Amino acid sequence: MTADFFEIGLDYNDSTRWYLGQPGTAEGKLLPGTFWNCAPWTDTRPLSVEIKKSGMPATFNHSGHSVYIVATETMSLLRNVIDPQVFQGIPVSIIDHAGDYEILNSLDCVDCVDEQHSEFRRWTAEDGRPERIGDYKMSLFRIDPDRARGHDLFRAKGWEIALICSEKVKRCLENAGVTGIRFKSIVYKE
Template sequence: MSRYHQLRDDLHHPGRWHLRTPVDEHGQKLNPWQFTEGLRLEPLGVIRFPVRPDGVELDFSWASFSIPVVNSPFVQLFERLGIQDVQFLPAEIEGHTGSWFILNALRTLRCIDDARSAEVRYFTPEDGQPEKVGEYKYVRGMRIDPSKAEGAHLFRPWGWPEALIISEDLKQALEREGITGTRFIEV
């Protein structure tokens, strides 16, 4: 059975930068959740990320609200591997040159294994959000059912879009390539 990992940001990388909520060319904040819904997005104009505090550039970083931001070597690796189900949206990083992109995962799979996860909670009518009843409210120690991952290399789990899941093969490729800023948690 295949192994999968949650791709996380290495928050302990020495001197690292911290990307904030994206803004448009007029400085207006963009809806950050649109980048976690698994939907292809039309070009959004110029997307900029403020940086506070500034620091060491990383090949992979989370911006606010679980938005993965990557550089050209990261994108080129995905192209070489033929990874599908992803959209790279051009972005700019305040005070930094180079090519940057939002990694927009286009696949969402219903694959969280509630029984093997440490703890899951669902929204109930008592939570006062009727539109969310039956959706995940909390997932801790997430485990996925690999048989429901359909052989995917990159996806977000249905109901918990702040998680970005990758295959063991993709994890190993990122490590071989020396991509900075990544941390992996087996799920």
Template sequence: MPKRYFDLSADMTLPGRWSLGIPTDQQGREVDDPWAFKKGQPIPNPGRLRVPIDVPGTAFDFTLAGLATPIVHVRVASLLTELATDDVQIFPVDIAGQPDQFCILVATKLIRCINDAACKEVELWRPEDGRPEKAGQYRDVYGMRIDAAKVGEANVFRTWGWSVALIVSEEIKSALARIGATGMRFNEV
């Protein structure tokens, strides 16, 4: 039986959830490349960062902060480093007023596995869109499906060409359910 995979995102239907901003350094300056956290590649240790609370509310175990940066509770971070050691980097962050420890989650693998034909719809950038540097790249992917045979042994990764998607294996999804992790939504891909 082929391995199953899921797009992990924040469950925005949960009432009263907090909203977090873009990570900053200890002096309150935005990090040099805030997109680095979701490129699907290892990054140098950014040092101790802060994540501001834009809208106060309930803290969940998984949240997408500013620019869709994954923020996870330390118990989720521990589970991921145990089950997906080669697939993730974890960087502790300070969140004002939070007694619990949270971390930025970086998926370190970028895998070319989107199955264009099986997706509901795939839009590519065209030269006439006025962004010639993006021509031929994904502009949008609806109802994403991947070719699991191209994934290999990865349990957490980003999809090449559409790195906004954070993909986890069924093993990771099940482990997160076992510990009662909150704030997540999973869509099978």
């Protein structure tokens, strides 16, 4: 049986929940795109995020630019289920909210894009983003489950904006009643 993997994304069907902005430093510098490059965060300055749209707090939040802000309780659950060395929890305060949250910074980057079953083109110099040349521009994203085997929470090399989890992590989060996210299967099935 082929292992299944899922892209974690925002639950668009829940219009009652809040929406968080980008994390930033105490000086007000926003950090878009900082937490999807599979690199450890070593800055010790406190980070905060504002509530962009009020509503019911969620335990797993997508705040744009592939940043996930997760309730500390849920992060602790993840640390008990998968190798805590493959991700980092960075404390973040939510302005005008008392709950404990962390930025989920995935450190595991896996070369697993299934090019045969994905639809994509690659960034070129003509796109005006020299730092992205050679990376994928996906319209249909699939991964090769054999190359992803043994990884539970990761990003795909060349398409790092996607946060991917194994069936084990999906079941764990669903059983815990985590709110704010949806899971989309990204393994090609004939």
